[in-house]
Amino acid sequence: MKKSHFPIAIDFRHVDLHFGKKQILSDINLQIPAGQTTVLLGPSGAGKSTLMHLAIGLLKPTKGEVVALGYNLAELPAAELKGLRRRLGMAFQDGALFGSMTVYENVAFPLKKVLRKKNKEIKEQVDQLLDAIGLYEMRHQTPDKLSGGQRKRVGLARALAIEPELGFFDEPTSGLDSITSASIDALIQKLQSQYDVTFVVITHDVQSAAAIADHVAVLDHGVLLEFGSKSEVWNSTNEVVQALITRQPLGGSQSPH
Numbered sequence: 570m571k572k573s574h575f576p577i578a579i580d581f582r583h584v585d586l587h588f589g590k591k592q593i594l595s596d597i598n599l600q601i602p603a604g605q606t607t608v609l610l611g612p613s614g615a616g617k618s619t620l621m622h623l624a625i626g627l628l629k630p631t632k633g634e635v636v637a638l639g640y641n642l643a644e645l646p647a648a649e650l651k652g653l654r655r656r657l658g659m660a661f662q663d664g665a666l667f668g669s670m671t672v673y674e675n676v677a678f679p680l681k682k683v684l685r686k687k688n689k690e691i692k693e694q695v696d697q698l699l700d701a702i703g704l705y706e707m708r709h710q711t712p713d714k715l716s717g718g719q720r721k722r723v724g725l726a727r728a729l730a731i732e733p734e735l736g737f738f739d740e741p742t743s744g745l746d747s748i749t750s751a752s753i754d755a756l757i758q759k760l761q762s763q764y765d766v767t768f769v770v771i772t773h774d775v776q777s778a779a780a781i782a783d784h785v786a787v788l789d790h791g792v793l794l795e796f797g798s799k800s801e802v803w804n805s806t807n808e809v810v811q812a813l814i815t816r817q818p819l820g821g822s823q824s825p826h
């Protein structure tokens with residue numbers, strides 16, 4: 570993987586996003602550091618996936634700007650946005666695999682169509698990735714034969730196949746057992762330290778977050794509540810942040826407040 574040359578990988582500047590009349594994100598100011606792993610934590614519906622879609626130019630902000638790898642997405646012509654997307658790896662929350670292709674073909678797809686690599690090189694790389702996610706034996710199956718967690722892992726391998734400068738993983742471990750989750754976390758950590766790549770990982774899994782995060786951003790109801798190093802955020806006095814980290818319901822009898 571190539572090292573990013575920008576100290577800030579993604580810069581969200583005063584970003585608002587509305588879907589129709591509904592405000593989904595409010596004045597998001599967030600600088601995601603390059604060469605590290607940032608975990609995005611927040612309750613369901615907080616706007617985490619939407620923020621990731623903005624970062625890769627799938628959505629446009631209603632207000633504000635998004636700068637990814639030094640490019641202001643609003644000013645980028647379509648052809649250049651396509652070029653930039655080749656440097657970004659995305660594993661979507663639902664896996665978003667091609668149903669008619671096998672596991673192998675799904676992971677090989679970006680290598681063939683985007684990077685136009687030769688078959689021999691593709692095979693070596695795909696086999697290695699399938700091995701890393703523990704699905705080599707399933708390589709000839711189509712996604713409908715896989716469990717939800719297995720599909721997720723294939724999505725992760727496909728995102729990593731292009732060796733992105735910036736990798737986005739939306740809930741890479743949700744629905745997985747704790748041992749498989751730990752192996753995905755270990756894979757993310759290994760790749761991060763090996764290549765100094767920038768990762769943005771959305772997760773509900775506090776254990777995963779603790780394992781992989783350098784920085785943590787906490788989003789709630791479309792507002793950025795907290796951003797900082799893992800220890801800064803873990804020590805946050807914000808009630809919502811503490812509730813998320815300790816997995817205690819807000820205002821419940823278990824709550825320290």
Ligand SMILES: Nc1ncnc2c1ncn2[C@@H]1O[C@H](COP(=O)(O)OP(=O)(O)OP(=O)(O)O)[C@@H](O)[C@H]1O
Pocket residue numbers: 588593611612613614615616617618619620662
């Ligand atoms: N295409 C859309 N049109 C209208 N509203 C949307 C759309 N996509 C998402 N939303 C709304 O935006 C809000 C944020 O959704 P988002 O998917 O970003 O949340 P999330 O933090 O990723 O949640 P989860 O943890 O459940 O995946 C939700 O209220 C959702 O209903």
Ligand SMILES: [Mg+2]
Pocket residue numbers: 617618619662739
């Ligand atoms: Mg989501």
